[in-house]
Amino acid sequence: MASSSGNDDDLTIPRAAINKMIKETLPNVRVANDARELVVNCCTEFIHLISSEANEICNKSEKKTISPEHVIQALESLGFGSYISEVKEVLQECKTVALKRRKASSRLENLGIPEEELLRQQQELFAQVSEAVLVLMRWEKLMLQ
Numbered sequence: 088m089a090s091s092s093g094n095d096d097d098l099t100i101p102r103a104a105i106n107k108m109i110k111e112t113l114p115n116v117r118v119a120n121d122a123r124e125l126v127v128n129c130c131t132e133f134i135h136l137i138s139s140e141a142n143e144i145c146n147k148s149e150k151k152t153i154s155p156e157h158v159i160q161a162l163e164s165l166g167f168g169s170y171i172s173e174v175k176e177v178l179q180e181c182k183t184v185a186l187k188r189r190k191a192s193s194r195l196e197n198l199g200i201p202e203e204e205l206l207r208q209q210q211e212l213f214a215q216v217s218e219a220v221l222v223l224m225r226w227e228k229l230m231l232q
Contacts, residue, residue: 099131137161 105127109118118126138153140161145153155178162170198205 098135099127100134102127105130136165137167140165 102123105123109123109126137158138161141153141157144157144160144164145151148157150157159171159174162168162174
């Protein structure tokens with residue numbers, strides 16, 4: 088299965104994630120620990136297989152980054168074509184979530200205040216600070232006299 092370098096823990100899916108998936112998929116079924124371990128090993132091997140094939144496809148197309156299209160092609164070439172429609176659905180969901188996350192992280196958009204108004208407020212604050220600095224400088228000058 089994984090490498091013989093002794094770093095098998097680096098090459099597996101976290102057991103907690105597998106346990107959660109098993110519970111969600113089979114809520115009323117008890118699954119033995121060795122069966123859970125087998126599921127972890129199968130999932131890991133599946134991911135290695137798909138990612139290796141996707142990497143080969145990526146290299147053949149002279150790209151440096153594996154794209155979702157490479158993974159989909161890998162699924163097809165390895166005989167897992169029946170997974171492709173669901174993979175595309177999940178990919179679309181991920182893109183939607185990423186887009187929402189990107190939009191949510193934009194502070195200007197979340198404020199609901201036009202950028203021009205924010206710039207005006209910023210300039211006003213700068214003017215107030217400049218005025219306060221002048222007052223402090225006058226006060227300091229008076230104190231020194």
